[in-house]
Amino acid sequence: MKKFVxxxxxxxxxxxxxxxxxxxxxxxxxxxxxxxxxxPRNIFINKYRLYFDSADYFVICSPSNFxxxxxxxxLDNISSxxxxxxxxxxxxxxxxEPIINSxxxxxxxxxxxxPSLPKKAEKVVAHFVRDEEYFKHWQGDPxxxxxxxxxxxxxxxxxxxxxxxxxxxxxxxxxxxKRFIETGPLGLDIIDLENIDNQLCYNxxxxxxxxxxxxxxxxxxxLMWTLARNSELFGYSRNSIGxxxxxxxxxx
Numbered sequence: 001m002k003k004f005v006x007x008x009x010x011x012x013x014x015x016x017x018x019x020x021x022x023x024x025x026x027x028x029x030x031x032x033x034x035x036x037x038x039x040p041r042n043i044f045i046n047k048y049r050l051y052f053d054s055a056d057y058f059v060i061c062s063p064s065n066f067x068x069x070x071x072x073x074x075l076d077n078i079s080s081x082x083x084x085x086x087x088x089x090x091x092x093x094x095x096x097e098p099i100i101n102s103x104x105x106x107x108x109x110x111x112x113x114x115p116s117l118p119k120k121a122e123k124v125v126a127h128f129v130r131d132e133e134y135f136k137h138w139q140g141d142p143x144x145x146x147x148x149x150x151x152x153x154x155x156x157x158x159x160x161x162x163x164x165x166x167x168x169x170x171x172x173x174x175x176x177x178k179r180f181i182e183t184g185p186l187g188l189d190i191i192d193l194e195n196i197d198n199q200l201c202y203n204x205x206x207x208x209x210x211x212x213x214x215x216x217x218x219x220x221x222x223l224m225w226t227l228a229r230n231s232e233l234f235g236y237s238r239n240s241i242g243x244x245x246x247x248x249x250x251x252x
Contacts, residue, residue: 008062106214147236
């Protein structure tokens, strides 16, 4: 049975918990501020040494601004004699942080594992609704999330690159969200991304990681460049609201 350390136990962690259960793994310790832990202090190594040295996988579900430091801490401090892998929620690195190019890291881009995903598509569309409350949370703070491209658009631009499709995105303060893939040239054939089984995608992602087929940092170099480039063009935060963002496949 594979042993997992879960770092961060918020909303997104529920998908990881169920995926670990799906592959019949065991969570041996949960590290989270609500348990009195601090991110990313070195108390980890003293308080949880036995757990860390026996773990097969470290799963990082903390807020985005902790990902880089926690990845680096694990790589620098965990005994090399005990083979391990890291599974990290997106984005693993914020736009100003260096990418750690290690095959020990697996990045969560779960929509790639959507069962109905075609090999090619015409367009990926992502329209989000985010009110002012969103920007009071860490997710809406570009200093903590990397900005709207790194936090919201990342999955859909990644799909557009992966499918050879155009990308169209927008954010408004009210209205109705829509996220879909156009698979036909007339826009009549679509895959609705609003109502997918996200848990199933996570389950397939974990199966791939266990088979050694996870998404590595070297697989997302171009994605990271695209996110940073278009953040500069369209805005990192409120300054991108109300804009229709169109990125042709020739630039993806």
